[in-house]
Amino acid sequence: MENKIAVYRKEHFNAAHRLHNTDLSDVENASLFGKCNYPNYHGHNYELIVKVIGEVDPKTGFVIDLKLLSDLIKEHVIEKFDHKNLNLDTIEFKNLNPTAENIAIVIYNILRTKLDKKYDLKIVLYETERNYVEYPA
Numbered sequence: 001m002e003n004k005i006a007v008y009r010k011e012h013f014n015a016a017h018r019l020h021n022t023d024l025s026d027v028e029n030a031s032l033f034g035k036c037n038y039p040n041y042h043g044h045n046y047e048l049i050v051k052v053i054g055e056v057d058p059k060t061g062f063v064i065d066l067k068l069l070s071d072l073i074k075e076h077v078i079e080k081f082d083h084k085n086l087n088l089d090t091i092e093f094k095n096l097n098p099t100a101e102n103i104a105i106v107i108y109n110i111l112r113t114k115l116d117k118k119y120d121l122k123i124v125l126y127e128t129e130r131n132y133v134e135y136p137a
């Protein structure tokens with residue numbers, strides 16, 4: 001019988017970005033991405049919520065040791081993106097528009113390779129207090 005439960009770890013990073021699609025004209029880009037298309041970049045305070053779903057380990061009473069999860073996120077996600085210009089400073093977004101959607105997918109893919117397959121994983125990423133994405137949906 002399955003007895004799954006979700007645990008969450010919240011983290012935070014600041015990063016700059018510019019949303020821009022080189023296949024579109026400057027006018028189309030400005031109209032599509034608004035302030036996020038400003039040529040000189042701008043920052044967001046990203047709130048990251050990592051959800052790990054699994055069964056409670058009878059030995060520890062944990063799904064996963066949240067200290068270990070926190071260390072994993074810090075080492076592989078926060079260190080990589082915090083205080084960076086996502087477009088210029090990261091390989092991941094060299095050719096990928098750093099929308100909240102794409103950032104969440106990138107973070108998911110990074111953490112998926114680090115987490116035991118027995119866990120289900122979900123990423124929630126807030127770009128602003130009111131705008132956030134969830135992956136997988």
Ligand code: NI
Binds near residue numbers: 017036042043044
């Ligand atoms: Ni923006």
